[in-house]
Amino acid sequence: MADVQIACVGGGPAGLYFSILMKQVAPAYDITVYERNPAGSTYGWGVTFWGELLDDLLSADPESAEAIRKSSYRWDSWIMNVHDRASVGGENWDEGFGIGRRELLGILADRARSLGVRVEYEREITGEDDVAGADLIVAGDGAGSALRERHAEHFGTKVTTGRNPYVWLGTTKLFDGFTIAFTETEHGWIWCYGYGYGENRSTCVIECYPQTWQALGLDRANEAEMLVLLEKLFADILDGNPLIGGAGARWQRFRTVTNRTWHRGNLVLLGDAAHTTHYSVGAGTALALEDATYLVEALVEEKSLEPALARYGRDRRGALRLTQRDARYSAQWYENLTRYIGLPPEQLHALRSRRHSRLLPHVPPRLYYQGVSLGSKAARLLPGRRSAT
Numbered sequence: 423m424a425d426v427q428i429a430c431v432g433g434g435p436a437g438l439y440f441s442i443l444m445k446q447v448a449p450a451y452d453i454t455v456y457e458r459n460p461a462g463s464t465y466g467w468g469v470t471f472w473g474e475l476l477d478d479l480l481s482a483d484p485e486s487a488e489a490i491r492k493s494s495y496r497w498d499s500w501i502m503n504v505h506d507r508a509s510v511g512g513e514n515w516d517e518g519f520g521i522g523r524r525e526l527l528g529i530l531a532d533r534a535r536s537l538g539v540r541v542e543y544e545r546e547i548t549g550e551d552d553v554a555g556a557d558l559i560v561a562g563d564g565a566g567s568a569l570r571e572r573h574a575e576h577f578g579t580k581v582t583t584g585r586n587p588y589v590w591l592g593t594t595k596l597f598d599g600f601t602i603a604f605t606e607t608e609h610g611w612i613w614c615y616g617y618g619y620g621e622n623r624s625t626c627v628i629e630c631y632p633q634t635w636q637a638l639g640l641d642r643a644n645e646a647e648m649l650v651l652l653e654k655l656f657a658d659i660l661d662g663n664p665l666i667g668g669a670g671a672r673w674q675r676f677r678t679v680t681n682r683t684w685h686r687g688n689l690v691l692l693g694d695a696a697h698t699t700h701y702s703v704g705a706g707t708a709l710a711l712e713d714a715t716y717l718v719e720a721l722v723e724e725k726s727l728e729p730a731l732a733r734y735g736r737d738r739r740g741a742l743r744l745t746q747r748d749a750r751y752s753a754q755w756y757e758n759l760t761r762y763i764g765l766p767p768e769q770l771h772a773l774r775s776r777r778h779s780r781l782l783p784h785v786p787p788r789l790y791y792q793g794v795s796l797g798s799k800a801a802r803l804l805p806g807r808r809s810a811t
Contacts, residue, residue, distance in 0.1 A: 425452075426450075426452065426558075427452045427454075427555055427556045427557050428441075428452070428454070428557065428560065429547070429560065430453065430454065430456065430562060431553070431563045431569060432456070432458075432561070432567075432692075432693075433459075433527065433531065433541060434527070434694075435526060435693070435707055436562040436692045436694075436710035436711065436713055437455055437560060437562030437692065437693070437714075438455060438530035438531055438533075439486075439530055439711050439714040439715075440714035440718060441453050441455050441539045442483055442486060442530065442533050442534050442537060442539070443714055443715060443718040444718050445537040445538060445539050446483065446537065447718065447722055449538065454539070454542060455534065455542065456545040456553070457543050457545065458545065458546035459544070461543045462528070464523050467522065467523065467590065467591070467619065467624075467625040468495075468520040468521060468523065468620065469523050469619070469625075469706070470518060470519065470600075470617050470619070470704045471521075472517065472519070472704075472708065475711065475712075476491060476519065479711065483533070486530060489533070490521060490529055494519040494520060494521040495520045495521070495621075495623075497517075497520075497599045497600055497618065498518070498599075499599035502767060502770070502771045503601065503603040503604070504603075504767050505603075505606050505658070507767055518600055518617070518704075520617045520618050520619030520624075520625065521620070522619050522623065547563070547568075547569070548572075549572060557727070558690070558727065559688055559689045559690070560692050560717070561695045562692040562695060562710075563695055564695060565677055565695070569689060569695070570681070570695050576686050577682065577683055577684070578681055578682025578683060580679070580680050580681070582677070582678045583675050583676070583677050584676040584677075584678070584700070584753055584757070585632060586629050586675065586676075586757055587629070587641075587673045587675055588627055588673070588675070588676065589628050590670055590671065591625075591649075591665045591666060591667060592623065592624065592665070592668075593616070593623075593660060593665050594664060594666070595616075595622075595659070595663035596618045596622050596624055597616045597624045597659075601617065602614070602615055602616075603616065603656060603659045604759075604763065605656060607634065607638060610637070610760075611630065611759055612630035613629055613630065613756075613759070614627065614628045614629075614656055614659070615627045615628075615702070626656075631759075635673070638651065639651070640673065648667070652665055676698075676753065677698060678698055678699075678700065679697060680746070684696050684731070684734065684735035684738070684739070685732065685734070688731075690734065692717060693709075693713055696713065697746065699742075699745060699746060699749045700749040700750070700752055700753040702749070702752045702755075702756060703748060703752050705745060705749070709745065712741075716738045719734075720737070721734075751778045751780065751783075752778060754783065755774065755782070762774070765788070769791045772791055772794060773787055776790075776794065
């Protein structure tokens, strides 16, 4: 089987992890990862994942998983900060981890090369003709996938753009736990999701309503002006530490990508090319790595390529359905923040933690909270609502 050639387009977590797992079960396969950017060049700051994923990684490839664990910052607490109001916090939360995106990609690339995978940087692949000799082409080239867009009608690609602008920044402030901070301005609320990912390093994702963004002048500010203003607005949680911009530090609106089918011939979608999930649920990296495991499993267990790719798409779309639904409700909760922000901090946090409920947007917030706090049968049903209404 040494003549089997696999081309992984995109050197992100999904493509690199797929190449690692595939090379383990088929060492003779000729696998190449093509990345359009230079080595070590990436966007964003830290990515987050949860303890359950680390357990899965340890089972799939202990060597890379252990390296990821050692390079990650761990937390098991959370804090919510509402400007001029009491903060709330808690211990024994789900165990979470943050790791620098550059560190994660470096670990995965090193592991892939150690197994015999070729990783070629500054190689942009825009069509199947660029890798014409490949038996399988894995499109892990991101939410704006060039390979997918060439056949968007076949894949049934649908892109939905969210309402709120957001920007991805870093800071030298190390947050002890996962931090959500809400600040009220004369033009409305603006909020930050912050989490540590290394020594004196944290990620800050800042979001607000479009009208607040425009009224504060953030739509017109250059990067330096933006950072100064945001540092003032979040001074209470930054403790004098600066915000850091750089590559990728631009305001955007989240694009939710879905596809009706995930393969066409020998071309298959992976990670953000196949689906995106709103950042407020912190699952993007985990889902990309899980995609890789599903695809490898299907390729190993099916006897030919077409049934394997069909099974992968069918099984993975089914597994993602609940997470994608929860992510939509999560994004909508923040897009309707004014409905909840006047509540006492404890109630605000309780309803934020139940933002995946399909009934929450239709029940008066205080009434919903009262039901939850009373522990009634209705309260036990409201947060999950896994069955159809």
